[in-house]
Amino acid sequence: MNEYYDVLVVGAGPAGLAAAQAATSHGARVGLIDAQATAGGQVWRHDVRHAAPSLARRSIGGALTHSRVDWLARTQVVAVETGSLFVEDPRRGSRLDYGALVLATGARELLLPFPGWTLPGVTGAGGLQALAKQGWPLAGRRVLIAGSGPLLLAAAATAKRHGATVLGIYEQAGADAVRRFAGSLWRWPAKAIQAALLRGQLAGVPYRCGSVVRRALGDSTLRTVELEGPHGIEQVPCDQLAIGYGLLPNVELAQLLGCELRWEGAHPQVSTDIWQQTNIDTVYAAGEVCGIGGRDSARVEGAIAGHAAAGARSAAMALQPRRRHARAFAEALRTRFALDARVYALATPDTLICRCEDVALSDMDGYTDTRSAKLATRCGMGACQGRICGAALAELGRFSGGGQRPPLFPARLSTLGDTDFFPLATIEE
Ligand SMILES: Cc1cc2nc3c(=O)[nH]c(=O)nc-3n(C[C@H](O)[C@H](O)[C@H](O)COP(=O)(O)OP(=O)(O)OC[C@H]3O[C@@H](n4cnc5c(N)ncnc54)[C@H](O)[C@@H]3O)c2cc1C
Incomplete structure (x- = not known):
């Protein structure tokens, strides 16, 4: 299948949805993947x-x-060419051509390895939310939430709504930083209301600052979590640990397209101008792929990108004050929830770093770049394609993630064979 769209949007989160709506308001034909x-x-x-x-x-x-939007669900971008994306859905591979492309690929969780993090019963904080929303039974389970940032509150509220007993939220940032963050929320009234609602839903759930999970203990499943807090070390029996250390932009597609990136600590995000335009004229980016900023920031950036991609810069210009205001929230998040040095020292030499391929941290010793470590140990070669272990290694200061090459995700051979876009003959032996 071949299709042409005036504006093609990748990602149907708040940013992509806003981009699609903004672009159609100027008559553009939009593909939303x-x-x-x-x-x-x-x-x-x-x-x-x-x-x-x-x-x-x-x-x-x-x-x-909207009649001018083609909604392409369960469709993944596999490869790119100037002006085209090669995608795969459950039935086939297709080529989608575009006049302008909006990348709204969002973010994923940062998971930092610690002893026991691969035990059944341990997930990311957002990961637990996703499981619960997809019907995984939580009723009656004792859940401990840990890590950093406001996502912990959202995860705890979801777990509670799905019938879990939330034993506590353990935030690694100190009490002073959290107090200052809460004290600054009056500048973003919608966030203040959201926080107050969450606290209401979580009445009675302890919220402990300056607390880090040291180990998860168990046999065939999680039994106990060991924490280090301001009052020393404690062990909490539980059934489920949901732990996340914040979010990381999903920049892989942008990288494959050749978009310029900028670095926030150990991790890249897509660099754009005020129109959300990247260094490539036809490619725009919006939302968390441009840096972690939350839902409101994603929505306003998506709208700017959609207007600009449809050639309506005056509509995009009118949104600039809202964008600046929303992005200031991102800066507050970043400074107040900066990670404590303790979380970088938790993994021991035998802690698994790559859980897809069972590669331990000590297996990384002696390697200074991603490619040689990967070739020798298979680290990053599993189902997640280095999205978890690569980010963790960068965060731990070992080495940063490598470049991207197609296919972006594991794809069916029939898909690759279907097209001249990614001829099988180009695959190296
Ligand atoms: C696991 C998790 C849970 C979260 N839960 C909350 C919460 O409860 N409350 C809250 O306020 N914030 C939450 N956040 C933060 C949230 O990411 C943002 O506030 C908001 O959703 C960002 O919007 P976005 O449109 O930029 O990206 P996202 O909402 O992340 O949307 C990006 C979309 O792009 C799609 N995508 C990415 N790459 C490709 C590709 N190559 N091909 C096809 N599709 C692709 C993804 O499937 C996804 O649907 C969560 C974040 C994560 C990672």
Whole structure:
């Protein structure tokens, strides 16, 4: 299949949905792609048991039901060429040509290895949310939430709504940093209301600052979590640990396209101008792929990108004050929830760093670049293609992630063979 879109949007989270709606308001024909079966991205992930918030329903409905939007669910970008994306859905591979492309590929969790992090019963904080929303049973389970940032509150609220007993939220940032962050929320009233609502839903759940998970202990499953807090070390028996150390932009597609990146600590994000345009004229980027900023920032950047990609810069210009205001929140998040040195020292030599291929941290000794470590140990060669272990190694200061080459995700051979876009003959032996 070959299709042409005036504006092609990758990612149907808040940024991509806003981009699609903005572009159609100028008459553009829009293609909206997402690897997931339902639109909404991370924050509005479809919940099989609970209705979506009204803003999510309006945003999703507004974009997907528009006659000029083609909604391409369960569609993953595999490879790129100037002006085209090669995608795969459950049935076939296709080529999608575009006048302008908007990358709204969002973010994923940063997972930092510690002893026991691969035990059944241990997941990311957002990972637990995703499982619960997809119907994984949590009722009656004792859940401990840990790591850093406001996502912990959202994860705890989801777990509680799905019937879990939330034993506590253990935030690694110190009490002073958290207090200052909370004290600055009046500048973003919508965030202040969101935080107050979450605290209301979590009444009675302890929130401990300056606390780090040292180990997860168990046999065939998690039994106990060992924490280090301001009052020393404690062990908490539980069934489930949900732990996340913040988010990382999904820049792989942007990298493959040749977009310029800038670095925030150990991790890259896509660099754009005020129109959300990258260094490539036809490629725009919006939302968390441009740096972690939350839902509101993603929505306004998505709208700017959609207007600009459809050639309506005056509409995009009108949104600039909202964008600056929303991005200031991102800066507050970054400084107040900076990671404590303790979290970098938790992995021991035999802690698995690559859980897809069972590679231990000590197996990385002696390697100074991703490629040689990967070739010798298979680290990063599993299902996640280095998205988890590569980010962890960069964060631990070992070495940063390498470049990208197609296929971006493991793809079916039939898909690759279907097209001259990615001829099988080019695959190296
Ligand atoms: C696991 C997780 C849970 C979160 N939960 C919350 C929460 O409860 N509350 C909250 O306020 N914030 C939450 N966040 C933060 C959230 O990411 C943002 O606030 C908001 O969703 C960002 O919007 P976005 O549109 O930039 O990206 P996202 O919402 O992340 O959307 C990006 C979309 O792009 C798709 N995609 C990415 N790459 C490709 C590709 N190559 N091909 C096809 N599709 C692709 C993804 O499937 C995804 O649907 C969560 C983040 C994560 C990682």
